[in-house]
Amino acid sequence: MVDTPYDDGPVAALRRIAFLLERAREDTYKVKAYRAAVATILPLGEEELRAHADAGTLTSLPGIGSSTASVIADALAGVLPERLARAEQEHGDRGVTGGETVRAALRGDLHSHSDWSDGGSPIEEMAFTAIELGHEYLVLTDHSPRLKVARGLSAERLARQLDVVEAVNGHLAGSGFTLLKGIEVDILDDGSLDQSDEMLERLDVRVASVHSKLGMDKAAMTRRMVAATEHPRMNVLGHCTGRLVTGSRGTRGQSQFDARAVFEACAANDVAVEINSRPERRDPPTALIELARDIGCLFSIDSDAHAPGQLDLLAHGCARAEAAGIEIDRIVNTWPEARLLAWANP
Template structure:
């Protein structure tokens, strides 16, 4: 497909990454996204002369990782023409995700819940970090899954320890480039049946922040679920109660009913322990439901508005949670990821 005829000076890597970002934002099929991210990675290995020669010779598709669609994007961008595939992605997915939430979104300094390809995310750690930086975050907490969640390739203590070294390397690279953005060390730790947390105490202590979430036996008896959740909230290393009902309201995985529990007891524990209730901004979750969001507000809880991003483009989701928080009248000061990094870390590890 030919380009639009409109001038474009962003370069081929920027064009490919932007297409991938917008497809992820719209939760399009992973294979489509990987085609463009893979092509961007391939182009990065080429010098400007090598790339220009491949465009002139029409040999881009001979290169590993570059298919017909991405080759067209690259060729147009090299020639200074806005690729039609990028223009279409901007038309379809580039507009505001919602009509509200902008004022609170501007107050957010970071995101406390994100996943990389170390567990069930789709992109490398560094891509998640660089995208968060580009979106204006001061920090992003990397919270890959814990070991019991095998379907999501949860991290054993040994793998998590290796990941922490990678996070240090990413931060060193960012600092060397003059950036003040920080990738923080975290985990989305599974809440066990008895309310324990699915990682060793020693590893939990090495982290900057922990999101505790229920992922199994979501339909268990309400009394047992209440005991389980309250125990997790009262664990001394818990900081955020993730997607508390576990519901799914739309999306490719279908729908799922809310877990049943005594919300008054759970939110009272959160308020007492200083554990934030997550406002999970994923469109298919919208968790907690509005009535529980308002109940947590009235209980005096802190909150965290998070993307639960599994791909870089999904790091744009928090505005959806901001709209809900604004509608519920939740003051920005009660939302812990409006706080500066040092205050956040003092709260999480106090």
């Protein structure tokens, strides 16, 4: 068997494996080793890394196991790592067709999570991957306080995160990319939003979602969601039905609400309806996307990424938007940053 040449280096090989596993929504434990290995070898010079490879001591480095050591050694030798080749074979296809025109028009993503809440990677890794995918902007939308299971951010933690976002943007100045300040804020039982108005005003974009009492009575859920759309700082209604149609978390039926009343409220209050790109959600269902289209709603096609590779899930939402005949200009994340921010902060 002839070895396939590979000249991108060990960091690129490890990051690509992690990216592909994340995009395929593999269990986090299968990905962590590759991200941890990147963090270990990044500070090392090539000479030191090669010395370890030549001596067979790569596994003496923190966080380097036999699998990641093999990837590093092969990449240093200029040979395609077997684990990378297997990941490309198993997960190299996005698993979706259609939507290419919509995907090409997208400038960014309004819904993403970092390890500050229930995401798996640091803020800067999410930003770097967004840049590699061609984004002009990414909105960081970690969870709000009520969602304790997802380590939702208190006002104090959110304020600290905003300083980190500023620092990341300082490092990326001149790159043509902006990490925007955001939140996925819980819609509380009475339709209020789970963060102070002062903090919401400091953000660029706000996604508001229902995460609790998904089985609420239809009339009460309708009142709850309509009230949320009337909040002057709400921009995007996230995964509106809360359903799960497949995946490791099992399935979950959709919340019951008067969709016409909710989408009419979205249209009246200039709130975009999210087309959530996660394949396990497919939220809203097709009939509701078409209803929101006919009512005249704006849309946002978002990845709801909890890991860098999941930022590439946008293709799934784009295919659904194209199939529903959503006009490009009604998708807010096809807009330039200045227009997006003017809409989100009138």
